[in-house]
Amino acid sequence: MARYGFTVTFPPAGVDPPPNADDSNMPRRYGISDPAAAAKYGYELPPDSTEHPRGPNLSPAAIAVLTGRKALNPRAEKVTSTSQGKKIPDGGCQQESFDKLGARIDFALPSRLDHDSLEKSQDDPRVQKALTAWSACMKSNGYTVADPYAAFDLVPKSGSGTPSREEITLAVADVSCKKDTDLVRIWHGVDAAIQKGQVEDNQLALEQLKEKNTRAVKAAEAALRG
Incomplete structure (x- = not known):
């Protein structure tokens, strides 16, 4: 950038992650699951108290x-x-800069496996049974919805970041039904088992990717020292 007359300072990598900083997005992988957050924020994300550096x-x-x-x-x-x-x-x-480093961080394979495991887990009979029980629980609370991902769309959002009373009520019922049906524990268990199999089936490719990413990090560190 300096060759073209620009002085640019970027924030250090990793200091400004998005709310879901990785593909797993565990806090909401199976929908909302925190009863306190649901009672206060509904389906909205809690306020971010972290002070993030401003980009250039x-x-x-x-x-x-x-x-x-x-x-x-x-x-x-x-x-x-x-x-x-x-x-x-x-x-x-x-x-x-990427060309000079000769390497670049690559998360494509684990991202694909992560997506596939979540998708496959939803077809597992144990998860299907738990989802049916959760849906029935929601029905008893006055909501007709097949799965937690669809629950988010039941109540119109204000767009202001402040949840309505209807949204809060729905979110609380959602989390309560997850607890009553043990949905999150069951779903996570199936999901984790699928991922364990994925790791075993893709062990060589994952090891090669780990080595590739390690080389990329080392190349970046060497460039920064230089």
Whole structure:
């Protein structure tokens, strides 16, 4: 970036994660499950009290040099190949840095396995039985809903971040029925067993990926020291 006249300081990696910072999203993997949070926030995310560092305020010209595109969206239109008379690398300085490191963190395989295990677990007879029991419990509370993922859509959201009384009531019933039917424990047990099998079936590929990611981290550390 400095070659093109830009001084840019990015927050350290990992200090500004999204609410669900990994694909598992355990706090809501099987829907909401915290009774205190449900009673206070409904289906909304609790307030984030962490102080997050502000990212750099990038001008359109800086974005073009950084990414090689007209916006931060990876599908944005590519920019012309020069800036201030200098050729912009294909993919911008961002891609150039990855090319120089020769390695990049890759979570594709574990992400796919994570998605597959959750999907397969929902077809397991034990989970299906627990979901049916949860649905019946919800029915007794006045809600017709097949699974916890659909419960979120039953009550219109205010959009203000402040849950309505109807949303709170629904969320409390949702979590209470999960507890009464032991849904989360049953579902998690099946999910975990599937993942154990996945690890065994993909052991070589996962070991190779671990080595690849370790090389990427070491390459980044060496570049920072340099």
